[in-house]
Amino acid sequence: MHDTAHAHVGQHAAPTSFIRKHVFSLDHKVIGKQYYGLALAAVLIGMFLSWLMRLHLGWTNLAIPGLHLLTKNGAPGDVMTPEFYLQLMTMHATIMVFFVLTTAPFAAFGNYFLPIQVGAEDMPFPHFNMMSFWVTFVAFLVLMSSFFVSDGPTLGGWTQYAPLSAVGQVGGPGEGAGVVLWALSIAIFCVGQLLGSLNFITTTLDMRTRGMSLWRLPLSAWGWFITSVMGLTAFAVLMPACILLILDHVAGTSFFVPANTVINDQMQPHSGGSTLLWQHLFWFFGHPEVYIAIVPGMGIVSHVLITNMRKPMLSHRVLVYAMGALAVLSYMVYGHHMFVSGMNPVSSLVFSFPTLVITIPSTIVVLIWMGSLYGAKLRINSASLFALGFISMFIAGGVSGFFLAQPSIDIMLHATYFVVGHFHLVMGVAAMFGIFAGTYFWFPKMYGRMMNETLGKIHFWCSFVGAYAIFMPFHYLGLAGNVRRYQAFAPEYMQHLIPLHKFITIAALFTGAAQLIFVYNLFVSRYKGEPARDNPWQGTSLEWSTPTTPPPHNNFGDKLPVVYHDPFQYGVESSTGDYVMQTSPEKAGPDDEA
């Protein structure tokens, strides 16, 4: 009885109407592409905002033609006010963290490829899946709408620290309606992620085709699965936190505002709450979130590297266990964001320890990559270059984490550009490189055409050099005492840093422009690219055994595949060449279980 119910879920006939096909589609592949499109739109907006910020940082009081169009009174004479700078910064970060780094590596690629890689026709709950995208889309609209209400979006930063985030208008431009829209948007976003996570986990555990044991899942599938487990509980805590924040605004409660708070010379009517409570709730989500952004990239990069090295990782299982350990530990370290928050210093010690422990699985993952790459004849293409770039960024950004993890050092570095450099490399750029690697690798399967390799390589080198040029100097700025979230460097001790800021701005404009090469490549290849074969990279996992490219509505036509192997039968001698696909019953070597 259970089994029949189980087999029924997830099946639905091919759509016939335009709306069902392209708008409210139930097909995980269409939903994946919709998520990708949303992330692409979001990342372009986010990047544009960062350009505005960088221009202002390099040349304070520079008039940026047309800037006044974005804001009611944030740019008199097209010159950015300090408040408007902070508003742009907050929107940049919120868009990037939530609508790019969470949606693209996880929701976009995961939706498209997880069901195919486990050998299913779709996810078990296609309606939830459709809702998850449209809910996320609405969340994005709500966030963007704050540009157009009263005095614009919130200026509180993506961490939205209380009390400024909770007191309303008096906290500054955007601290009224702007914050409410921000919190509403994030709360809605949480619902979308919950629906997505439910589908991802049930797909992985329940929808695997015959022969696809858990250990035969490719590493990308493991990345999405582990991420969805994190997403299940992290967002479930952020959502009530956002609702309490909204209550503080619209109902006048004081969850996050202590008594006798004076802001802008005004005594606040609130009484009794705690600003630290917000930080606890936020970071309990916030730290898992950074791993939600990076673990899918780890999976994608591993998958891309294995295919291009033509050999498995040193240890598939250890890599999976390490990613799992990251997920578990990510819940225990969140207090390292609060070392200087006024929390009990003993708590700092308590949180510092797991923070150092979490460097162990991170290091193991990196060592497995490096060890596997050592001596491998890596095929160099855009996908594998970005995979290497991912590792490079992850190391470069991760090393600074070791320093930040010590409360005594963090007292000096907290809230400086050092932290900004740390997370832009380890999370921002690394996760973006994971997205790029995945795009160059899977685009042929998604659209049936190849991307242009030459443009891809130019894109890589510009991004790689550019990202280091932008974010490495951040560490130096931080050590020199440059505080983050400042819009101008007026104090004398920061004056000599301005030339460096100018350099960074130029690098940022250049690197951002290089991303347009990618966008161009994406669109031109979509329509004019060379037609792709079913398995252009000689891969082994199930997405390469679909009967057509792109896969048909139910992924495998009228047959479900049967799996005979681990997903990494490379470097063997077989009838197809140096690899054996998971669906081939051919024995790949003495150790193969087939």
Next chain:
Amino acid sequence: MSTTTPGEITMPMPAPAPSSLMEKPAFSVPAKKMAMWLFIIADTATFAGCLVAYGFLRNATPNWPRPFHSITNLAVMTFILLTSSLTMLNGVRAARAGNKAGALRWTLITAALGIAFALLHIREWMALIDEGMTLLKNPWGTGLFGASFYSITGLHLTHVTGGVIALIVVGLRYKGGRYNADDLEVLGLYWHFVDLVWMFVVPFVYLLNLAH
């Protein structure tokens, strides 16, 4: 790959895939039930977040009031909710035994008990509002008391209300044949969870705040 290779099994569409074509579901839990368990895990995190926040505020606030004098109403509400878990069990058991009428009856009784709980709860809220306790202030101490009381019990009440609606809808559709005993069981999981959460709300939000 259009011809049948040994790596594939022919499967006529759109007939449902025979379960033998799938790897055995992990832990033998079918997808719907698993999704409900996962939702319960997420919801546990939500309630835990709220209760921890409440504990945090309560500990950090010196003039935390303890206004409750009697637990009679609370005891009746708790008794009703516990009973409704029992009637839910009966409903699922009847459905398993193929007793459609019985299953529907027990499900609707469960919904009725849920409604009774909600009504008692709302009456209690009304009485507290009459005594001057609002989201913002109350006659006894910090305004946070009302804010956290109404948010946490309100979150729970929302769950009860959603559950009652689901019980009625699923019950009727079960009778109509659209849902089966499995679906009723999955809904039952949710209902027991709502009950279980209440058992955490009672000590933290009520009993800790009883007048000495």
